[in-house]
Amino acid sequence: MELKIIDKNTYKEFALKNPYISIYQLPEWGELKKSTGWISHLIGVYDKEDLKGVTLLLEKKEPFNMSLFYAPRGYLVDVFDYDLLKEFHSLVVDYVKRNNGFLLKVDPNVIYALYDKEGKIQEKCGEKAFANFVNLGFKHLGFTKNFETLQPRFLCRIKLADTYEETLETFTKNTRKNIIKTLSQGVKVRCVGNDEIDNFTNLLKESADKNNFIIRPSSYYKKMYDLMSDYIKLYVVYLDTLEYYQILLKEYEETKKELKDFELEMQKINNGSKVKKHHQDLVKKLAKLQEKIDKAKELKEKGNVDIGALMSIFIGNEGITFMSGTATEYRVFSPKYAFYNEHIKDAIKLKKEYVNFYGISGDLDKNSPYYNIYEIKKGFNPEIVELLGEFDYIISKPKYMLYKVALKAYKMLKKVRK
Numbered sequence: 001m002e003l004k005i006i007d008k009n010t011y012k013e014f015a016l017k018n019p020y021i022s023i024y025q026l027p028e029w030g031e032l033k034k035s036t037g038w039i040s041h042l043i044g045v046y047d048k049e050d051l052k053g054v055t056l057l058l059e060k061k062e063p064f065n066m067s068l069f070y071a072p073r074g075y076l077v078d079v080f081d082y083d084l085l086k087e088f089h090s091l092v093v094d095y096v097k098r099n100n101g102f103l104l105k106v107d108p109n110v111i112y113a114l115y116d117k118e119g120k121i122q123e124k125c126g127e128k129a130f131a132n133f134v135n136l137g138f139k140h141l142g143f144t145k146n147f148e149t150l151q152p153r154f155l156c157r158i159k160l161a162d163t164y165e166e167t168l169e170t171f172t173k174n175t176r177k178n179i180i181k182t183l184s185q186g187v188k189v190r191c192v193g194n195d196e197i198d199n200f201t202n203l204l205k206e207s208a209d210k211n212n213f214i215i216r217p218s219s220y221y222k223k224m225y226d227l228m229s230d231y232i233k234l235y236v237v238y239l240d241t242l243e244y245y246q247i248l249l250k251e252y253e254e255t256k257k258e259l260k261d262f263e264l265e266m267q268k269i270n271n272g273s274k275v276k277k278h279h280q281d282l283v284k285k286l287a288k289l290q291e292k293i294d295k296a297k298e299l300k301e302k303g304n305v306d307i308g309a310l311m312s313i314f315i316g317n318e319g320i321t322f323m324s325g326t327a328t329e330y331r332v333f334s335p336k337y338a339f340y341n342e343h344i345k346d347a348i349k350l351k352k353e354y355v356n357f358y359g360i361s362g363d364l365d366k367n368s369p370y371y372n373i374y375e376i377k378k379g380f381n382p383e384i385v386e387l388l389g390e391f392d393y394i395i396s397k398p399k400y401m402l403y404k405v406a407l408k409a410y411k412m413l414k415k416v417r418k
Contacts, residue, residue, distance in 0.1 A: 053077025074108030152359030308335025
């Protein structure tokens with residue numbers, strides 16, 4: 001077999017047909033990462049004229065003439081075929097060595113196990129692939145539960161039915177009700193382009209600050225959209241404030257009439273505790289509606305208000321809810337139900353097999369600090385996907401140890417600065 005540097009078109013023709021494809025393995029991802037200091041390499045391994053596998057390698061130059069290499073989401077090759085994987089990996093390692101690489105990192109987009117939504121094991125399907133990497137000399141960085149690795153190990157996804165209506169029936173009753181409730185309040189969704197990236201980034205920032213996540217500047221997402229617009233869809237959820245105001249007025253008038261009719265009825269019947277309670281509930285409801293109307297009256301003067309945003313990736317057999325943000329002030333409107341609902345509809349139109357709600361914690365304890373990330377997704381009745389995880393292939397142990405010490409010092413310095 002022979003390793004070759006291949007062009008973008010040859011790479012993509014092979015990669016997009018591979019079952020392990022992800023956005024991180026696109027040539028465009030390599031282009032994007034150039035803006036953050038990485039060098040992109042597109043590698044193909046041939047058996048005579050037959051292309052057997054490809055990988056994107058990202059190279060980060062380190063001090064002392066060292067380079068760290070990273071194959072984001074792993075090799076696009078049959079990782080269950082040990083002999084093929086061995087030859088492929090051997091040629092990649094030789095290439096990395098020739099380019100002063102001391103370390104090669106991979107985090108394969110390969111399923112290790114599947115669980116139901118409660119975390120009960122359903123199937124172990126990646127043990128052979130895992131063993132193949134270990135037998136090749138890779139150091140596994142552990143079966144981490146949270147977000148300790150470069151990319152999430154745990155994802156959750158739903159299998160789509162042929163139609164939206166059939167898919168909707170697989171969700172919990174409460175989730176279906178929440179979708180209807182959100183959309184019945186004047187909450188709407190529009191698809192946008194690069195011209196609204198600044199707005200999208202601001203909404204991301206609100207959620208990032210709340211959940212202690214790091215986000216990139218809007219220039220990064222603009223470049224990402226420009227490079228990968230064939231795969232990306234941006235949704236912005238907004239509140240039609242005039243419609244919301246009118247909905248509240250209508251509900252207020254209906255409740256007011258209901259209260260009046262009930263009070264007339266109370267004059268004719270024996271007013272037991274249940275009757276009195278219902279009357280009190282109607283009075284309270286009317287008072288709350290009046291409060292909402294007063295606020296909505298002020299709100300409609302602002303015009304429509306953007307309350308959430310989602311960047312979706314449609315690639316391979318799935319539509320991925322890649323990153324999202326919501327405005328804290330308007331969380332009561334539950335904008336996530338609106339953009340998830342729209343994403344699911346589009347995934348069905350595009351004939352995708354799954355909607356992937358992306359990264360969650362593998363710790364499903366309700367007291368876990370990351371449980372809130374999973375909570376809303378659970379109602380869509382997902383299965384939980386555990387990937388193989390992150391591996392290091394150490395080429396130079398002394399340089400690797402030096403790198404680990406420097407990395408640890410850098411992380412400590414960041415904490416001190418915070």
